[in-house]
Amino acid sequence: MNFENQGVIKRLADQYGPENLTVVLGNGEANGVEVFAETVTEGDPSYAGPLAGVALKIPVYHVLEEEVMTEVPDKMREEKLQLSTLVIDIEPMHQVLEASRAKL
Amino acid sequence: MLKGRKIIAIGERDGVPGPVIAECLEGAGYEVVFQATECFV
Numbered sequence: 001m002n003f004e005n006q007g008v009i010k011r012l013a014d015q016y017g018p019e020n021l022t023v024v025l026g027n028g029e030a031n032g033v034e035v036f037a038e039t040v041t042e043g044d045p046s047y048a049g050p051l052a053g054v055a056l057k058i059p060v061y062h063v064l065e066e067e068v069m070t071e072v073p074d075k076m077r078e079e080k081l082q083l084s085t086l087v088i089d090i091e092p093m094h095q096v097l098e099a100s101r102a103k104l
Numbered sequence: 105m106l107k108g109r110k111i112i113a114i115g116e117r118d119g120v121p122g123p124v125i126a127e128c129l130e131g132a133g134y135e136v137v138f139q140a141t142e143c144f145v
Contacts, residue, residue, distance in 0.1 A: 001114070005140050009112060012137055021137070022109040024129060028119030036114065058112075059105035063125045067106060071132040080128055084120050101105060 001039045006049040009040060009056070018056040025062045030092040036060065037100040059101050064090045113139040 013021060023040050027033050035045060037060040044051040061068050064085055069077060111134045115122035122139035130136055 002142060005114060005142065008138055008140075012110075012112060016110055016137065020109055021112055022106055023112045023114060024125050026113070026115030026120030026122065026125050026141075028116050061106065063113075063115075063120050063128065068129075071106065071134075072128045073131050076128055076131045080124050081120065088119060104105070 001036055001044075001049070001051075003049040006039065006044060006051045009058075010050045010054060013056050013058070018058050021056075021058050023058055023060045024068060025060060025093075025097075027062065027093065028088055030089070030096065033062070033093045034096050034100075037097055041100060041104065057104050059104055060097055061101075062090060062093045062097060064088055065094050065097065110134070111136045115139070115141040117141055117143040 025036055038045050039051055040056050040058040040060060043054050111129045113122045113125035113136055115125050122141040126136040126139040
């Protein structure tokens with residue numbers, strides 16, 4: 001996760017409280033999802049960004065996971081997300097993120 | 105872990121972009137407090 005976004009998330013966590021936030025990702029591939037999740041739960045694993053050493057414990061979902069998809073109104077889901085479900089393999093990301101959420 | 109929480113949408117250029125995630129979650133009644141689109145090259 002780039003440093004600019006890490007900084008914004010740190011500020012939002014200060015403002016709203018991390019217990020009131022959820023991160024929703026839109027990654028196209030599983031590569032990188034684990035690092036994203038680790039950054040906003042345990043802290044920046046590279047120890048270089050604003051979230052280095054900051055364990056916010058914010059739950060992370062992918063927008064195509066069932067838990068999120070079922071929240072989106074049917075028509076919007078069909079128009080905006082249906083195509084992505086055909087090209088993005090959500091299962092590996094679901095496994096990584098489910099494991100990450102289970103640790104919170 | 106989703107209900108009642110504010111949403112931070114981090115999309116990806118080659119996946120689902122941030123504005124699309126934000127639009128879908130706002131359509132579901134959530135408050136999106138930040139959205140961005142990252143790019144992995």
